């Protein structure tokens with residue numbers, strides 16, 4: 001692709017700055033060889049964008065008065081970029097009352113083209129990864145909610161992927177399995193116990209866990225749990241970056257899962273695939289490219305990465321290990337739905353719950369031109385199912 005004084009015109013219509021050298025088309029594709037993460041599932045800016053579905057939340061008076069340090073670009077608010085409304089998803093007008101309720105779900109069926117998760121078929125490995133939960137511990141949180149943090153190993157990478165589990169009836173099969181030669185104290189220390197630990201406790205209680213009692217416990221759960229598949233974001237979760245909404249999404253997912261009305265429990269699968277799988281160092285380079293004028297997709301491509309280098313096979317395996325076959329998935333990303341279902345729909349996503357930025361709903365959150373550009377790119381180039389029309393002016 002020859003350069004020009006005004007920059008290179010890419011096949012997807014984006015314009016690259018003139019000082020970038022041309023690159024082979026292969027770099028525009030996500031189909032890299034030899035990397036299990038990328039082979040499993042990845043996005044490409046060349047892929048068709050699936051039809052967005054409205055998230056269904058409406059503006060409130062509070063939103064109208066929210067300050068914005070810099071007005072969003074006109075294109076952000078243009079009807080050309082505004083996905084059509086989905087009948088039946090319009091909007092509660094009392095945001096505060098809605099906040100206390102269970103989030104609204106949108107039924108999903110990935111087996112049909114109109115099933116509410118786009119038409120793209122991610123490339124999935126035929127076999128799911130093997131995972132093992134090696135330790136679990138109770139974490140009382142600063143919000144008062146309590147969860148159990150599960151740490152997993154697996155047979156495809158050496159990272160410590162996590163499951164954050166809300167609700168007492170969700171258990172890991174691999175954690176509970178008896179290890180050769182272990183003592184009751186070993187089981188207590190690695191978290192393979194029922195109920196709670198207390199000073200002086202000596203038995204794990206798992207001997208009482210018969211198939212009948214397991215069935216009874218599963219009958220106590222009410223429908224599929226709320227699940228979030230979250231990819232690590234050091235900048236958004238730890239150093240308060242306003243370039244993305246990752247930190248807010250993690251907090252909000254935990255809040256929704258802790259609501260007393262959420263009887264089915266919740267699971268956040270926390271995958272160590274920082275920067276959509278390119279790692280923190282490369283993501284920081286991408287940020288510099290963004291400050292030079294690229295959007296998040298262009299920046300990845302300029303760095304010779306796919307737009308999205310993530311995979312979700314580990315999430316599928318971890319959910320299976322946690323005894324799940326059906327879930328309600330908290331996401332705006334249509335590709336996550338199909339990817340987490342696995343090659344043979346080992347997990348079925350029954351419903352999708354939109355993750356609408358809190359500031360769009362007049363419920364706090366934050367606003368910044370960077371995060372709004374980030375969300376705009378996700379909607380326009382990655383098919384995220386959010387309605388930019390709900391962005392307060």
Ligand SMILES: Nc1nc2c(ncn2[C@@H]2O[C@H](COP(=O)(O)OP(=O)(O)OP(=O)(O)O)[C@@H](O)[C@H]2O)c(=O)[nH]1
Nearest residue numbers: 230231232233244273274275276286296331332333
């Ligand atoms: N390469 C790159 N990665 C980013 C950027 N901003 C955030 N990320 C990463 O994107 C990932 C966030 O994705 P998720 O929160 O799983 O969400 P998603 O797939 O975008 O979709 P949702 O489920 O709707 O939130 C994290 O790994 C972040 O580190 C960016 O500008 N460039």
